[in-house]
Amino acid sequence: MKIKPLGDRILVKVVEGETKTAGGLFIPQTAQEKTQEGIVVAIGDDKDAITVKENDKIMYDKYAGTTIKIDGVEHLIVKMADILAIIQ
Secondary structure (H helix, E strand, O other): OOOOOOOOEEEEEEOOOOOEOOOOOEOOHHHOOOOOEEEEEEEOOOOOOOOOOOOOEEEEOOOOOEEEEEOOEEEEEEEHHHEEEEEO
16 A cells, blocks of 8 residues: 655654663563654655655654554654654
8 A cells, every 4th residue: 555645744654662671671562662763654745844855764743643554564644843853
């Protein structure tokens, strides 16, 4: 399935959180915090408002976006205003 965001919206593939602590202990799925990082998959057609590009690794607001599953993989559709930073 292919999804093209509209306007200033961005399709982001959610990056899975760490499953292990620095000390080597495993963190169960229920105790993990919601990740706030992702990879830009597609951008909307408002090129003036969007300052990220495809394949950028980004950090977004904790409660931002609409969650969708594409081929069993979790994605978010977020507005440009919800993106906090580009991770380099």
